[in-house]
Amino acid sequence: MASTTPAQATSAPAAEQSTPAPSAAQATAKQPVAIVCVGMAGSGKTTFMQRINAYLHEKKDAPYVMNLDPAITHSPFQANIDIRDSVNYKKVMEEYKLGPNGGIMTSLNLFATKVDQVMNILEKRAAPDPANPAKKPISKILVDTPGQIEVFVWSASGTILLESLASSFPTVIAYIIDTPRCGSTSTFMSNMLYACSILYKMKLPMILVFNKADAKDPSFAKEWMTDYEAFQAALTEDENNNAFGGVEGEGGGSGYMGGLINSMSLMLEEFYAHLSVVGVSSLYGTGIDEFFEAVQDKAEEFKRDYQPELDRRREEREKNKEKQRERELAKMMNSMNMGEGGPSTSAFADIKADDDDEPAPILSSDEDDDDDDIDEDDREGLQARYEAAMEAQADSVTADASFAKYIHTQQR
Numbered sequence: 001m002a003s004t005t006p007a008q009a010t011s012a013p014a015a016e017q018s019t020p021a022p023s024a025a026q027a028t029a030k031q032p033v034a035i036v037c038v039g040m041a042g043s044g045k046t047t048f049m050q051r052i053n054a055y056l057h058e059k060k061d062a063p064y065v066m067n068l069d070p071a072i073t074h075s076p077f078q079a080n081i082d083i084r085d086s087v088n089y090k091k092v093m094e095e096y097k098l099g100p101n102g103g104i105m106t107s108l109n110l111f112a113t114k115v116d117q118v119m120n121i122l123e124k125r126a127a128p129d130p131a132n133p134a135k136k137p138i139s140k141i142l143v144d145t146p147g148q149i150e151v152f153v154w155s156a157s158g159t160i161l162l163e164s165l166a167s168s169f170p171t172v173i174a175y176i177i178d179t180p181r182c183g184s185t186s187t188f189m190s191n192m193l194y195a196c197s198i199l200y201k202m203k204l205p206m207i208l209v210f211n212k213a214d215a216k217d218p219s220f221a222k223e224w225m226t227d228y229e230a231f232q233a234a235l236t237e238d239e240n241n242n243a244f245g246g247v248e249g250e251g252g253g254s255g256y257m258g259g260l261i262n263s264m265s266l267m268l269e270e271f272y273a274h275l276s277v278v279g280v281s282s283l284y285g286t287g288i289d290e291f292f293e294a295v296q297d298k299a300e301e302f303k304r305d306y307q308p309e310l311d312r313r314r315e316e317r318e319k320n321k322e323k324q325r326e327r328e329l330a331k332m333m334n335s336m337n338m339g340e341g342g343p344s345t346s347a348f349a350d351i352k353a354d355d356d357d358e359p360a361p362i363l364s365s366d367e368d369d370d371d372d373d374i375d376e377d378d379r380e381g382l383q384a385r386y387e388a389a390m391e392a393q394a395d396s397v398t399a400d401a402s403f404a405k406y407i408h409t410q411q412r
């Protein structure tokens with residue numbers, strides 16, 4: 001299937017047409033790939049991020065790193081854009097009397113109102129710098145997300161951030177799985193169903209990263225995904241070992257669980273066919289070459305299969321732009337429990353980018369976790385910021401609007 005690009009549909013403003021625009025193929029060829037890492041808490045997501053970051057640095061291909069987890073207290077790698085520089089998670093929890101998950105979601109919502117700034121920074125770094133031709137444009141964007149997957153995957157802000165990314169760059173999801181924790185057919189199936197739900201929610205190409213390969217060889221998982229009979233044999237073994245409950249010594253339980261897993265595995269066959277699967281050890285660095293090969297494949301797949309669908313959705317949204325904008329805004333405000341006018345908060349500041357000529361170091365030497373920095377730097381109310389952002393750039397908050405803007409940017 002040939003990829004269509006928005007460049008074919010809309011013309012750039014006259015003032016910007018003086019230099020010939022690169023062809024769509026040239027433009028996409030130079031685009032960096034965004035790799036969004038998601039995974040359950042403890043799956044090794046942070047260790048994996050650290051490993052691929054180090055790998056790329058070693059290859060002299062320093063990535064641009066974004067941290068979207070506001071709750072981490074220490075990161076083993078330094079991010080170029082860090083949500084913690086703009087949103088004070090602890091203050092958000094205090095001000096809105098939220099628990100940890102509500103705090104993360106609200107922090108992400110606040111951050112999402114600045115998605116335009118983030119995208120401007122990324123696009124700037126993705127293009128050659130005429131003032132400094134020696135400066136290499138980035139070829140990879142690594143995005144770390146909160147361990148509470150559902151907070152990112154199922155929130156309006158998660159959608160806004162992902163769609164904004166995907167509207168400018170080929171974007172792939174790396175779903176990190178704790179291999180030793182899916183040794184039984186039931187835990188394996190639970191993990192696959194979770195991955196499946198993420199794929200359908202995010203609508204982006206996905207790589208399953210079976211991590212901790214040093215602790216358990218993931219070849220069993222690959223076999224279960226490609227050989228139905230091998231999975232059946234493992235399922236029968238689990239049933240006989242009483243893995244699903246039932247009377248001890250007799251095995252099998254009611255047979256309900258076994259039957260359910262069996263039907264699920266049949267249903268998931270189609271889902272497996274669309275995935276790339278790699279086994280890695282983030283601890284020892286094995287499998288990382290294969291991971292980046294899979295990233296390349298999925299980036300091609302993005303351009304071939306997903307981009308047209310994104311373009312179609314963008315066109316649809318353009319038609320309902322205003323309605324959608326109001327809906328997204330109301331959804332975000334509701335989820336923040338802010339009411340229409342929005343709250344005042346000192347917990348929120350502008351996006352900061354650590355964007356020196358020097359790439360971000362692999363290991364962070366910054367031990368300063370002083371939560372009060374943002375408070376001192378910026379006490380402006382969210383209300384004012386929010387309204388200013390809305391007025392200055394009416395497109396800045398909604399997924400469809402930012403989507404359209406960046407698609408437009410891409411066209412130029």
Ligand SMILES: Nc1nc2c(ncn2[C@@H]2O[C@H](COP(=O)(O)OP(=O)(O)OP(=O)(O)O)[C@@H](O)[C@H]2O)c(=O)[nH]1
Nearest residue numbers: 040041042043044045046047147212215281282283
């Ligand atoms: N054996 C082994 N352990 C690993 C590997 N990757 C991560 N771990 C360990 O798994 C534990 C969790 O790793 P993290 O990287 O903190 O996991 P996370 O998914 O970021 O966890 P949250 O920050 O809670 O979301 C740590 O003890 C790591 O040392 C691996 O490849 N092999």
